Amino acid sequence: MSKFSTVNIKRFSTMFKALSNPTRLRIFLRLTSCCEPGTKCTADNDLTSCIGELGKNLGVTASTVSHHIKELHHAGLIELQRKGQKVECWIEPETLHLLADFFS
Amino acid sequence: MSKFSTVNIKRFSTMFKALSNPTRLRIFLRLTSCCEPGTKCTADNDLTSCIGELGKNLGVTASTVSHHIKELHHAGLIELQRKGQKVECWIEPETLHLLADFFS
DNA sequence: TTTATATTTCGATATATGTCGAAGTTTAGC
DNA sequence: GCTAAACTTCGACATATATCGAAATATAAA
Numbered sequence: 504m505s506k507f508s509t510v511n512i513k514r515f516s517t518m519f520k521a522l523s524n525p526t527r528l529r530i531f532l533r534l535t536s537c538c539e540p541g542t543k544c545t546a547d548n549d550l551t552s553c554i555g556e557l558g559k560n561l562g563v564t565a566s567t568v569s570h571h572i573k574e575l576h577h578a579g580l581i582e583l584q585r586k587g588q589k590v591e592c593w594i595e596p597e598t599l600h601l602l603a604d605f606f607s
Numbered sequence: 608m609s610k611f612s613t614v615n616i617k618r619f620s621t622m623f624k625a626l627s628n629p630t631r632l633r634i635f636l637r638l639t640s641c642c643e644p645g646t647k648c649t650a651d652n653d654l655t656s657c658i659g660e661l662g663k664n665l666g667v668t669a670s671t672v673s674h675h676i677k678e679l680h681h682a683g684l685i686e687l688q689r690k691g692q693k694v695e696c697w698i699e700p701e702t703l704h705l706l707a708d709f710f711s
Numbered sequence: 712t713t714t715a716t717a718t719t720t721c722g723a724t725a726t727a728t729g730t731c732g733a734a735g736t737t738t739a740g741c
Numbered sequence: 742g743c744t745a746a747a748c749t750t751c752g753a754c755a756t757a758t759a760t761c762g763a764a765a766t767a768t769a770a771a
Contacts, residue, residue, distance in 0.1 A: 510636060512629050512632055512633060512636075513629065515626070515632060516626065516627050516628060516629045516632045517627075519623045519624075519626040519627040519632070520623075520624075520627035522619070522620065522623040523620050523621075523623040523624035523626075523627045524620060524728085524729075525616050525617065525620045526729080526730095528616055528619060528620045528623070529616060532614060532616075554747080554748075555746090555747060555748075563729085563730070563731090564730075564731060564732075565747080565748070565749090566730085566731070566732075566733095566748085566749070566750080566751095567729070567730055567731075568748090569747095569748060569749055569750085570729080570730085570749085570750095571729090572748095573749085585737085585738090585748090587737095587738060587739070587747090588737075588738050588739065588745095588746055588747045588748075589738095589746090589747060589748080590747080590748065590749095599710055602710040603707065603710035603711040605710075606703055606706040606707035606709075606710060607707040607711065628758085628759075630759085630760095658717080658718075659716090659717060659718075667759085667760070667761090668760075668761060668762075669717080669718070669719090670718085670719070670720080670721095670760085670761070670762075670763095671759070671760055671761075672718090673717095673718060673719055673720085674719090674720095674759080674760085675759090676718095677719085689718090689767085689768090691717090691767095691768060691769070692715095692716055692717045692718075692767075692768050692769065693716090693717060693718085693768095694717080694718065694719095
């Protein structure tokens with residue numbers, strides 16, 4: 504674990520902060536199950552297009568979901584792309600690897 | 608990643624929150640380098656006994672370090688044990704595994 | 712028993728965060 | 742152009758967090 508001496512503290516604490524809110528963590532987990540990392544969630548596949556759907560049944564408003572999605576994006580955990588009225592989102596796979604390495 | 612549907616949201620968000628503060632993350636990282644996970648940092652080994660030392664050169668007071676250590680312990684990330692005047696602390700290895708699994 | 716060292720607890724305070732609802736923006740379709 | 746759907750931005754507010762310094766506690770040592 505000598506690699507830890509060179510860890511980018513700011514980068515990692517930002518990522519952990521993004522995952523520290525239960526609602527945000529739930530959204531993140533929904534993304535990991537609705538699409539494989541590196542794959543966009545489109546309206547084309549059987550699973551629903553992500554953004555609005557991601558917020559369903561979480562007990563928060565759309566504006567709150569939007570805010571959380573922005574935080575996850577800012578932390579580099581997810582990618583976003585508008586497609587028509589909707590906004591697709593998907594897990595950033597490199598960041599996931601970074602985090603996996605961190606703990607192993 | 609289907610395991611994510613059964614993730615204990617509260618448990619994980621608490622762990623991520625503990626690591627989301629830069630000072631706390633630094634303390635955690637110092638622990639991972641000063642002792643192997645599952646091994647106590649004692650005054651016996653060459654490396655200094657952990658608790659007070661952990662807070663050095665972080666730019667915060669002792670009371671702040673104490674508070675952060677308590678948070679890390681509450682999140683299940685570290686273990687504590689008083690030994691004389693000092694308090695030893697070490698990484699909780701099971702939690703580390705839990706987190707490693709989470710991201711891989 | 713007095714003193715020193717290590718750590719914790721307390722109260723205060725400034726700042727950050729999560730959430731809402733209302734209003735704004737973007738795109739699609741009539 | 743008008744309306745609806747999906748999403749974002751804004752301002753407000755309540756709550757949580759990080760930090761400090763002072764006082765308290767625990768242990769060791771003189």
